[in-house]
Amino acid sequence: MTPANCPRCGGRLARDNGTGRCAPCQAAERDRLSTPPAVPDSFWDHEPVRTVLARRHLGQVIRAYRHHPYHGRSPLPQSVVAGWLGITQAQLSRIENGPALVHLDRLTHWATVLRIPPDWLWFAVGPDSPVSARADGNRAAPDLGRRTLLAGIAAVSAGSGLVGVTEEPQPRRIGSADVSRLNAVLELYRSVDYECGGGLLYREVARFAESVYRMLDWSHSAGLTPRLVAAVAAARQLAGWTALDAGRHADAQRHFAAGERAAVTADDAPLAALIRYSQAKQLQHLRHNQDAVAALRLAGSELGSRATPAVRALLWGAEAASIAALGDHRSALTLLGQASDQFERVDPEREPAWMAFYDRGELLAQYGRVYRDMARQTGTQATQAVRSVEEAIIAFGSANVRSVVLNEVGLCSALFLADEPERAVAVGTRVVEQSRALSSSRVVDRVVNLRRDLRRHRHLPAVAEFERTLTARAATTV
Template identity: 40%
Template sequence: MTHANCPRCGGRLARDNDSGRCAPCHAAERDRLSAPPKVPASFWEHEPVRLALMERHLGRVIRAYRCHPYHGRVALPQSVVAGWLGITQAQLSRVENGPPLVHLDRLAHWAKLLRVPAGRLWFRLPDQPCWIDASLIADGADRADGEDQLTEPGERSTSAVRMENAPGQGGGATDRRRFNVLAALAGLAAGGHTYLLAEPVEVPRNIGMEHVQLASSLVDDLRRADAAAGADLLCDIAIQAHTRLSAWAARASYSREVGDALQSALADLSIEAAWLAIDADRRSEARPYLNEAITRARIADDPRVEVRALTHLSLLIRESQPGESLHCAEAALRVSGGWATPRLTTLLHLRRAHAYAVLRDASGFSREMSKARRELDRGSHEDDQGFVHFVNVQELNGIEGLSYLALERPERAVQSLHSITANPSPGHRRNQVYYTVRLSEAAYQQGDVNEAARIALDVLPVVRQINSKRVSQHLAQVRGKLAAPPQATTTSRRFVDAYDQAVSV
């Protein structure tokens, strides 16, 4: 027998040692039946492990993990690893040899148990921060004062997004805006989605549930990036990803089960693309995506997705086609009858209330607002869908304020909108900023020029940060009104000068 080294610590093994471990390492691993060991960084460079990670198949990753030389000459038994994961040996065998897992909660839980580095995964772990390769912020794009570099400690991702993949920002892009677009793209990269943005993208011949999971997780990542960076920076990204995934669905083959799930996932992606277009003030681009979402939802027989699409369509057209907006909200109420939660029903009544206000139907507006208040008083529900989490007292007051503006009752609008700024909702910053800008507009319509200018001046720096063209356009309208010579005051001139300086940067 020849000398060998311990694969765990590198120490020399005695000639008669046939366990594959030195005595100290053998003793240290006696408790391995209870939990996975802490492995060195080089563990994940082992070729079988690296290839399994590249294949995006956690079952194969687990098998390569079990057979790693770090554990000794004998692979870890399936029964031991199954015990760590909380499943049976037979279940682990199916996981290792079956199709890839698509349930994100299980993927994340097992990856954390095995301590797989986040930078090597093809999905985002819960509460995982976005990262940015330091090289992305070089070349003149310094980080804004007070911003932390969003880098995963000790990790360097292999799928970094470079600046040329970002949508064009025009001549007025600031360093902060460049940083934000990098952060948004890096967040998508952490979820493994950046190859959808590269040229060319190969269309798979067959689509499985792993592709459905990709589309679903992409929607989640877009929502998170939208909250951090704003729709202006993400709209083109969402549209491009939608185009790529739609091509997959059109050209590849898949089973009936996968087809239904894929239609629902693509409908969700269409809704997200439409919302980003709405918030980026590219409203004409939004409706085709919502029409597509409704069609896909009906093909998949998924009423929840159909209701989401109808709810967004009602929002999109409430100013230009208030009558049709009413019908969309009514259709959503009808489709969701029997399963709608109070928050969802509240939102649909708010959609109808605002549409009635645009139609100058004060009684219809009051009736729908009363229904919305009654539903909101019933509280949240465990079945609430993610897209209704913004529905709260502040949102109700905001819609009430906008409706009073449409009814040309600015004094009531000021009361409703002021209640939002007096009791802000920290979790819904963009809505808070939007309604603050609309409060400035209401104060102007009420005739209080100085108050309108003061509010606009206070909110100007935040508007520049959230990257919502919808909000920026309303503030631009306030600027135009306050710049009119008859309205000129010291405060209004201060706002106009500050606004002009900000947009010229």
């Protein structure tokens, strides 16, 4: 094939064609801003793509994908591919140029979005994927896999000589590399929580947090103290978060309080803000929105000039949800606008590592919450609520099981509020089953609470039957 041929279909190009694509192929690709194109099998046999697939680095695979001649003489812009993946252009740049991804949920979701054939991958996708197993409603096999994974993480931490499996290790002098190992183990636990929920995870993480706290008494240099104390704060934050997800609210409050004190002691204002955000999420779950607003505003004021765009967006988006629940819709929409402006300024290289979870799906989910409350209180914006939550679910991706289920609960509510009860029942029936595959009390609480938004449709037989299903689900959680 010569340069005068279209790289997509092989047809001859006109002499004045400067795009590198024939007219039919350009027309076929006009929707590429919203969805990746269906590429031929030979696409993946292109030498640069084969090379980076062999390196097992999905970020480099995405870069090679963008520069493939199939797309024309100019590579696909990062902003376009980032939109497909539900992240920002800056985040994609970091993924392409940074270390290889290890989180299975993101690997499987992005490989699925780009339609990479399973035979070219170094991990499983589709029905054989561990992530798919988590979503199929079969509790026994996923729980066994999760417990095996947790045992593996515990073995990793024990192998570092910092945390014991059956008994605590003997105190010794610790250094910078030890603190890095602690944070690496913490990231492994975070990845399990991100995928599965906190029910099975809480006891392991709480034990890990207590072990890290005891290391403050071990010998170490004075210069290492702030990093070690920050590791204590981060471990306490995750222990509190998993306790919240497991429905252990008193334990969550205890860990959050200890984590906040440690973060302040370490002079890590962004981490202290994350912990206050986590406290606010617990208060929102318990319907204490006035207290949630106070916690979020305290977090923002304490940050001052140390606030990064992602942290600001996180705090303002959460505050908007509570403000809307309290009835101040104008202020809530203003806060969402400010959060969106900050989100567009996010540079992952300048954000704390623990902010990696915050993506476009998280922001869109807050839009959905605000619009749902507007629909409940004023009867408006129900359609916008449906649209926002649907976009959030797409941005999260099906592999992020807990966030997807939480937002499908929100979608079910929005559909009832938008007077689409048939669709609402279909979505709700699915999330009732999905909730059984997650170890998350928070998800179950939200599923059961769907009863408040179906009331004006309960005269319909399908809705009445769905309400009985929710009542039965509530009875199994007592």
